[in-house]
Amino acid sequence: MSNNAIIFISLCGILSLVSFLIDRRKTWEGFKRGWRMFRNMLLPFINILILVSLVIYFISPDVISRYLGAESGVTGFAIAAVVGSITLIPGFISYPIAAGLIQQGASYAVVATFMTTLMMVGVVTLPLEIKYFGRRAAIIRNSLNFVAAIIIGLLVGLVMGVIK
Amino acid sequence: MKIFMKKFRNYIWITLYLVLTVLSFIIGFEPGKDIFTGFGQSFIEMITFIPFLFIIVGLFDVWMPKEKIQRHIGQESGVKGIAIMVLLAMLQAGPLYGAFPVAYMLYRKGAGIRNIFIYLGAFTSMKIPMLGIEIGYLGIEYTITRTLVSLPLFIGIGYLMEIMLKNRKFEVYDGSG
Numbered sequence: 001m002s003n004n005a006i007i008f009i010s011l012c013g014i015l016s017l018v019s020f021l022i023d024r025r026k027t028w029e030g031f032k033r034g035w036r037m038f039r040n041m042l043l044p045f046i047n048i049l050i051l052v053s054l055v056i057y058f059i060s061p062d063v064i065s066r067y068l069g070a071e072s073g074v075t076g077f078a079i080a081a082v083v084g085s086i087t088l089i090p091g092f093i094s095y096p097i098a099a100g101l102i103q104q105g106a107s108y109a110v111v112a113t114f115m116t117t118l119m120m121v122g123v124v125t126l127p128l129e130i131k132y133f134g135r136r137a138a139i140i141r142n143s144l145n146f147v148a149a150i151i152i153g154l155l156v157g158l159v160m161g162v163i164k
Numbered sequence: 165m166k167i168f169m170k171k172f173r174n175y176i177w178i179t180l181y182l183v184l185t186v187l188s189f190i191i192g193f194e195p196g197k198d199i200f201t202g203f204g205q206s207f208i209e210m211i212t213f214i215p216f217l218f219i220i221v222g223l224f225d226v227w228m229p230k231e232k233i234q235r236h237i238g239q240e241s242g243v244k245g246i247a248i249m250v251l252l253a254m255l256q257a258g259p260l261y262g263a264f265p266v267a268y269m270l271y272r273k274g275a276g277i278r279n280i281f282i283y284l285g286a287f288t289s290m291k292i293p294m295l296g297i298e299i300g301y302l303g304i305e306y307t308i309t310r311t312l313v314s315l316p317l318f319i320g321i322g323y324l325m326e327i328m329l330k331n332r333k334f335e336v337y338d339g340s341g
Contacts, residue, residue, distance in 0.1 A: 005212035019227065
């Protein structure tokens with residue numbers, strides 16, 4: 001069993017037990033909500049796992065590490081930041097992709113930039129954002145977050161380089 | 165019929181994939197088998213922690229109801245106000261555009277420019293379900309580092325947004341216009 005499974009199962013066990021001792025009905029309600037959320041994301045998640053396993057098979061680690069690896073330099077950042085800003089991939093689904101990229105030789109800095117722009121910058125949803133906040137605020141928010149994402153990528157890459 | 169089609173469309177990829185995999189095993193098509201091995205590993209990896217993560221999220225949902233925290237919006241300022249915004253955002257889930265209507269609600273309740281954008285920042289970087297999956301896939305070191313770097317940056321962005329929008333008749337709309 002993986003480390004993840006051990007960590008999440010024990011944490012889940014402890015929290016459930018405490019919750020159950022305090023309030024049985026609430027705990028049951030929490031289980032039901034959690035299960036509902038899990039059920040809703042299961043199918044899209046499986047689809048993305050299929051896609052990732054295909055991509056990992058067909059795209060060789062050489063290609064990934066050349067364009068998104070530690071030596072890719074500015075190119076890697078540019079690809080990550082632009083693709084991350086434009087595409088609209090739901091958060092849950094993007095993590096297996098990120099893990100796959102790292103497994104295939106992408107650097108933490110590039111992956112962190114990609115993931116952060118994915119979450120913080122939304123070119124596709126910009127028209128919607130403008131409807132809520134007005135043109136000026138929406139454009140400033142996205143630009144500032146674009147810069148922030150690159151800073152986050154650089155710093156995370158730096159720290160992960162020291163740790164790993 | 166339409167509903168049937170819609171339901172079917174959701175299953176089309178997985179069905180296609182399973183059919184091709186079974187075929188690969190029957191005719192002994194090696195790439196098909198290898199891809200399935202990769203898929204199988206990642207599926208097992210996922211199924212051994214994600215359901216438990218969602219139970220944890222479900223428990224958070226019932227014990228820390230968002231409505232309770234929302235009551236304090238607009239009343240608290242300074243560090244306490246920022247903390248409430250971050251906490252509220254951490255309890256959410258879903259894509260960023262789902263946070264826009266919440267931002268409108270916060271605005272109506274009297275939250276300032278700075279806090280509204282801090283809420284959006286925390287929403288993008290610190291949602292609990294997202295942190296859980298991130299730990300699972302990229303490791304706890306990654307998540308801690310990224311969160312510690314992001315937190316001051318999106319708080320800073322909140323301040324910058326306030327400076328740039330303060331005298332510009334900034335308003336949050338309900339998204340209909």
